[in-house]
Structures are given as structure tokens and as C-alpha cells.
Amino acid sequence: MSELVVSGLRAAVGGQEILRGIDLRVESGQVHAVMGPNGSGKSTFAHVIMGKPGYDVLGGSVTLDETELLDLPTWRRAQAGLFLALQYPTEVPGVPLEDALVEAVRARDDGNVDQVHERLANEAARVGLEARFLDRPLNVDFSGGEKKRNETVQLGVLRPKIALLDEIDSGLDIDALRAVSRRIEDETKENNLGVLVITHYSRVLRELEPDVVSVLRMGRIVATGGPEMAEELERTGYAGYDDDDEGEVAPAPSRDAAADPFADPLL
Ligand code: ADP
Numbered sequence: 389m390s391e392l393v394v395s396g397l398r399a400a401v402g403g404q405e406i407l408r409g410i411d412l413r414v415e416s417g418q419v420h421a422v423m424g425p426n427g428s429g430k431s432t433f434a435h436v437i438m439g440k441p442g443y444d445v446l447g448g449s450v451t452l453d454e455t456e457l458l459d460l461p462t463w464r465r466a467q468a469g470l471f472l473a474l475q476y477p478t479e480v481p482g483v484p485l486e487d488a489l490v491e492a493v494r495a496r497d498d499g500n501v502d503q504v505h506e507r508l509a510n511e512a513a514r515v516g517l518e519a520r521f522l523d524r525p526l527n528v529d530f531s532g533g534e535k536k537r538n539e540t541v542q543l544g545v546l547r548p549k550i551a552l553l554d555e556i557d558s559g560l561d562i563d564a565l566r567a568v569s570r571r572i573e574d575e576t577k578e579n580n581l582g583v584l585v586i587t588h589y590s591r592v593l594r595e596l597e598p599d600v601v602s603v604l605r606m607g608r609i610v611a612t613g614g615p616e617m618a619e620e621l622e623r624t625g626y627a628g629y630d631d632d633d634e635g636e637v638a639p640a641p642s643r644d645a646a647a648d649p650f651a652d653p654l655l
């Protein structure tokens with residue numbers, strides 16, 4: 389059993405405080421969804437937990453099974469069992485996926501790379517990523533959807549304890565969305581993966597069923613509830629969830645759902 393515990397996390401980027409005191413927990417087997425409008429700090433939150441350079445941590449802590457992650461470089465956080473699927477996966481010319489995964493597995497305690505090749509093929513099949521992508525340089529000239537499937541394949545091979553998924557649903561068509569979210573849901577059951585799923589839209593949460601939903605606005609968690617909150621947010625937008633601590637004027641209701649080019653027209 390693992391637990392990621394975020395307490396009082398504050399962080400700045402470009403001299404501006406973006407995360408203004410976040411408390412949140414995710415444990416093994418659990419899916420915790422963080423929803424929020426554009427610019428609320430969702431990606432910043434994921435990046436700061438994983439240790440992406442360029443952010444200044446101003447306070448608080450992030451622990452995985454009582455190890456303080458904020459003191460560790462990113463690769464140590466990964467070694468401790470944390471995984472981040474990026475909103476905008478990085479292109480890595482010259483490095484095929486399998487090479488990257490072999491090195492990642494080798495750097496872990498168990499370090500057994502014998503099965504990487506077979507697992508990679510198996511994971512690609514599970515999310516419908518064609519085998520020809522596996523030999524190409526990582527993410528180079530992949531479509532948005534291929535990048536997201538590729539992130540999911542990495543997760544399946546690496547089997548982290550806790551996964552942060554930053555808009556894993558963006559750019560996926562309906563079939564790919566279903567395959568990716570089912571794959572991750574299966575991982576919570578088969579290997580007790582804990583998931584922090586960051587998204588604008590509740591549709592990913594129909595297959596990847598959240599136990600807890602939190603709303604992030606202006607760098608703070610302003611509401612936490614059960615799975616029903618995701619559907620409600622889709623209907624009402626985020627404007628009802630004010631961060632009234634500092635008397636800020638709430639922006640106009642989100643039109644994200646209506647503007648989403650990937651939304652399922654049948655829903
Ligand atoms: P979200 O993922 O919720 O859309 P982000 O975490 O990407 O939001 O961004 C939160 C805020 O931080 C935005 O106002 C954004 O413009 C700002 N921000 C993010 N990265 C940088 C950066 N490198 N420099 C300056 N501002 C940034």
C-alpha cells in the first residue's frame with residue numbers, strides 16, 4: 389500500500405505564485421480526479437510533484453510513503469514509484485521508446501529488463517498503438533493521440549505506484565479515449581496503481597472511475613467530493629466554485645465543455 393500526500397504545497401513560476409497551498413492525498417488502488425479551468429494551475433501542480441525544472445517551491449511537502457519527494461531529483465522520484473504522463477509529451481529525437489524504457493527499468497531497484505520487449509508489445513496492443521511506432525524516435529512526429537497512447541504504454545510497462553496523468557484525454561478520439569482510460573482503470577485493479585488524474589472534462593472519468601474529485605481554482609483546492617461532482621461540473625462549469633479567500637472576482641462560467649472539439653456528440 390502506497391500513499392502520496394501533498395500538504396500545504398505552494399509554488400511559483402516566473403515570479404508569480406501559482407500553487408497557493410494545496411492539500412491532497414492519493415493512495416494505492418484509488419483514483420483521485422483534479423478538475424479545474426484553464427490556467428488554474430493543474431499542470432504546474434503535476435510538474436512540481438514530479439520535480440520538473442523551472443518552478444520555485446515556496447512551501448509545503450509532497451511525500452510518497454513518508455519519503456519527502458521535494459528534496460529529490462526527478463529521476464529519484466520516478467525510482468520511488470512516481471510517474472507523470474505529460475500534457476505535452478516531449479519529443480526525443482534519436483531515442484526509441486524501448487531504449488528509454490530499458491534504461492528506466494534498469495535504474496530501478498528490481499532492474500530486470502528481460503521482459504521489457506515483450507511487455508512493450510503487449511501494452512501497445514492493449515491501447516491500440518501500432519507496432520511501427522515502437523521503433524520510431526520517442527514522440528517525434530506523433531499525433532496528439534499517439535503521444536497519449538504512448539504515455540499510457542510507458543505507464544503499463546513501468547508499473548509505477550502512483551501515476552499523475554495530466555490531460556491524458558486531450559487529443560484522443562472516442563475509441564482511443566476508451567482504450568486508454570480502461571487500461572489505466574485495469575492497472576488500479578491488477579497492480580493497485582494509485583492515480584491522480586488531471587482533466588477539464590468528465591468524459592475520461594466514465595471509464596476511469598474516480599473515488600474522489602477535487603476542484604482546483606486559482607491554485608487552491610476549493611471543493612472535494614465524490615464521483616458525482618465530475619458530471620455536475622460538466623453541466624455547471626467551474627464558476628460556482630469560488631475561491632473567495634481573497635475576494636477575487638470569479639471569471640465568467642467556463643465554456644470549455646461546449647468548445648471541446650473532442651467531446652462526444654452523443655453525450
Ligand atoms: P492549467 O494546467 O490548469 O491550465 P498551468 O499550470 O499550465 O494551468 O498554468 C497556471 C498559470 O501559470 C497560468 O496562468 C500560466 O500562464 C502560468 N504559467 C505556467 N507556466 C509558466 C511559465 N513557465 N512562466 C510564467 N507563467 C507560467
Ligand code: MG
Pocket residue numbers: 430431432475554555
Ligand atoms: Mg495544463
